[in-house]
Amino acid sequence: MSTRFRYTKTLAVVAAATLALTACSGTTGANSSDSKTATYWSMWKVGEPQQKVIAGAIADFEKQTGDTINVQWQGRTNTKKIIPALNTNNVPDIIDGSESNLAIALGNTGQALSMQPAYDSAVDGKKLSAQIPAKFLAVNNIKDSSGQPWMVPYSLSSDGIWFNAAKNPDLVTSPPTSWDALAALMNKEKAAGQTPLAADADIAGYNAYWFVSALVHAEGPGAFAKIAADKTGAGWDSPAVLAAAKTVQQIVDNGYLIKGYNASKWPAQQQAWATGGADLLFNGSWIPTETGSYASPGFKYASFPYPNTAGQPTMARVDFVGFAIPKKAKNPSVAQKLAAFLMTKKYQDAIGTVAKTLPVRADATVSPELASVSKTIADASEIYMGNDGVTYAGYMEKNFNPTDDELFSGKIDAAQFVSQMKAKTIAYWKAQG
Numbered sequence: 001m002s003t004r005f006r007y008t009k010t011l012a013v014v015a016a017a018t019l020a021l022t023a024c025s026g027t028t029g030a031n032s033s034d035s036k037t038a039t040y041w042s043m044w045k046v047g048e049p050q051q052k053v054i055a056g057a058i059a060d061f062e063k064q065t066g067d068t069i070n071v072q073w074q075g076r077t078n079t080k081k082i083i084p085a086l087n088t089n090n091v092p093d094i095i096d097g098s099e100s101n102l103a104i105a106l107g108n109t110g111q112a113l114s115m116q117p118a119y120d121s122a123v124d125g126k127k128l129s130a131q132i133p134a135k136f137l138a139v140n141n142i143k144d145s146s147g148q149p150w151m152v153p154y155s156l157s158s159d160g161i162w163f164n165a166a167k168n169p170d171l172v173t174s175p176p177t178s179w180d181a182l183a184a185l186m187n188k189e190k191a192a193g194q195t196p197l198a199a200d201a202d203i204a205g206y207n208a209y210w211f212v213s214a215l216v217h218a219e220g221p222g223a224f225a226k227i228a229a230d231k232t233g234a235g236w237d238s239p240a241v242l243a244a245a246k247t248v249q250q251i252v253d254n255g256y257l258i259k260g261y262n263a264s265k266w267p268a269q270q271q272a273w274a275t276g277g278a279d280l281l282f283n284g285s286w287i288p289t290e291t292g293s294y295a296s297p298g299f300k301y302a303s304f305p306y307p308n309t310a311g312q313p314t315m316a317r318v319d320f321v322g323f324a325i326p327k328k329a330k331n332p333s334v335a336q337k338l339a340a341f342l343m344t345k346k347y348q349d350a351i352g353t354v355a356k357t358l359p360v361r362a363d364a365t366v367s368p369e370l371a372s373v374s375k376t377i378a379d380a381s382e383i384y385m386g387n388d389g390v391t392y393a394g395y396m397e398k399n400f401n402p403t404d405d406e407l408f409s410g411k412i413d414a415a416q417f418v419s420q421m422k423a424k425t426i427a428y429w430k431a432q433g
Contacts, residue, residue: 140389198258
């Protein structure tokens with residue numbers, strides 16, 4: 001999916017940290033030097049809450065270590081810029097971004113250093129690796145082919161089916177736990193004259209939530225990744241795949257969505273939801289921040305997870321934002337230290353309460369608006385990543401998303417969607433050689 005990070009509040013810079021980290025050592029870059037200065041290309045822009053948190057942490061880091069961080073607040077294009085930069089000497093020592101973007105730029109291509117030195121660093125008296133939930137560390141997407149971690153995540157995003165708990169308190173205590181129960185809830189709302197769902201259908205990544213979630217929550221994490229990787233296309237013949245597509249068709253055919261959803265422009269539909277135009281919105285953990293400025297008075301944010309099929313373990317989608325170090329980095333030791341430094345509890349608390357995103361550490365403070373989605377992640381026995389971890393260059397953007405958009409907008413039915421995706425998957429892999 002195209003992960004969005006839009007935040008609107010202007011907030012204070014974080015104060016100085018009190019804990020010094022042990023120096024990172026070990027893995028070095030191809031052009032390693034003894035300099036104590038590192039260049040950082042950030043995905044955040046000046047003025048964003050995340051930028052303020054990280055800027056405060058950098059100031060503290062420089063004061064405590066004597067190292068210098070030359071930071072460039074580049075915005076979301078930073079991971080695109082690094083791909084051509086890898087053929088030059090203009091490579092940052094450290095870069096941050098979403099896992100999916102960093103995987104395409106560095107992780108999947110063998111262009112990232114191991115971040116094990118950072119994981120071995122002492123943070124708040126323990127190794128950093130002991131401060132991160134084990135189920136996050138088990139995710140293979142942030143490891144290279146030899147099992148070395150190439151990323152240190154510092155914040156998370158997830159998803160949920162959002163609702164106003166002040167209006168629907170029963171959904172807090174008794175959320176639907178199956179697709180049939182969710183469909184029954186939407187039928188009940190429709191019968192009562194309330195539009196069940198809002199969706200900004202011009203955002204392909206949001207549309208993709210429905211099919212990918214239906215398949216993963218029915219067949220388990222890796223189910224969508226498996227069919228995307230099947231060069232023969234045979235995976236698309238599975239009855240479970242068609243069943244997942246039919247849940248999306250059911251949403252369209254039953255008229256659960258606000259009329260005109262497929263012709264509007266973001267953020268019209270989520271605005272309509274936040275002001276009472278629909279009861280439910282399946283979207284990311286950034287929704288409370290994005291919609292908070294115009295939500296109805298007294299709106300109380302809560303969410304429940306996409307329901308599992310019976311027999312599946314509890315699961316939650318988790319997408320990482322974090323640091324990676326290019327192999328061509330000149331000063332990787334300073335970069336490793338910085339990545340670990342941001343994981344102290346002080347800055348993780350600030351990620352949760354100042355930036356109002358989900359911190360990685362389980363002991364970090366979370367804003368009340370994100371309490372429900374944070375609990376879903378904490379309670380999950382398994383996690384999966386956005387698009388089930390599929391990051392093949394162009395597969396989602398040029399093949400899956402346009403086809404899924406047509407399904408979600410009612411232009412094709414479930415059977416046509418499956419047939420087209422089988423053909424497109426075969427063609428995609430054939431083109432890869």
